[in-house]
Amino acid sequence: MYEPGPAVVDAVRNLHRVVNNAGATMRIVTAENDVTIGQPVVPDGVSGHASTDPRQPVFPPTEAEFESLETDFLESPELDAFKNRLIVQWPEFQSLRQCSIDILWKAKGGASGGKLTFGKCSKMPGLSRYYSREDFVIWIAADHVRNYAFDQVQLEALIYHELSHIGVEADEKTGELKWSIVAHDATVFFNEITRYGTWQQDLRILRQSYEQLALASGQ
Ligand SMILES: [Zn+2]
Structure with missing residues (x-):
């Protein structure tokens, strides 16, 4: 994959912010890429939540959105719909239909071992699971997705990757499903x-x- 230098990343980040804040989208087509950035304008009178078309492009929140809400994590019905569409679409995810999976944007993905972390899938520990009623939580790094101008296919592949970390086994005696994290x-x-x-x-x-x-x- 083409690795943009810091100046390019900075320019893309600023452009994304300007377009996003204007509530507009911008399509950039080069020989190798076809990227659409920014948030589509939600038509008047239609709430963002209600208009979740599974094919609607999904964009990460801006830094300002995280800052204004003073949060590191943001829910997104569009991201959730994207995840659900993949679970329904691929037979390898059939067992995940019985699993409760939350997916969130994280403000900063950070890095591990010198590599950027674009997403993470975690199994909920007992107590958190009791309170959240989710079996797993996946976060997607909004900053990396934004800075690397992920297109929809890249974002989809990232969500697919994180869903692939979820494994299940049926208990031999009780038949009860046991969820686990699958290694690469x-x-x-x-x-x-x-x-x-x-x-x-x-x-x-x-x-x-x-x-x-x-x-x-x-x-
Ligand atoms: Zn992984």
Whole structure:
């Protein structure tokens, strides 16, 4: 993926803020990207919550929105609808229909081990679960999504990734569902592949998936 320099990131951030504050959207089309930024104007008399069309573009809140409410997390019916649409759409998420999952925007995603954290999926511990009645909470980093000008497909892939962390097993005796956090299918350093190739089973599967994708897209 193209990595924009700090000046570009800054310019995009400012542009996004201006467009967003004006309640407008702006579409930027280049040879490699087709990005729409800003919040669409909600028609008069229609509340944002009621007009949640599952195909409506979803944009992260601005820094000002988090600041004005003095909160690190913001709910978004659009983001929630996006998540629900993925759960209904993909058979691999069928079991998640029985699971209660909250999804929120987080003001700052931060970084871990030198890598930006774009999202996180956590299982609710007992007491929080009792109060919130949610099994899992996913947060999506509003700042990173904004600064990297994620398009809708990238945002969708990010939500898909976080949903993939949710696993379930049925208790052998009681049949009761037990939810868990699933680790990544593969963890890898690029140099490792350069030096040793797909030396491990996980990496071989990763390579097969990639080759299938390349075949399907005719590359
Ligand atoms: Zn992950």
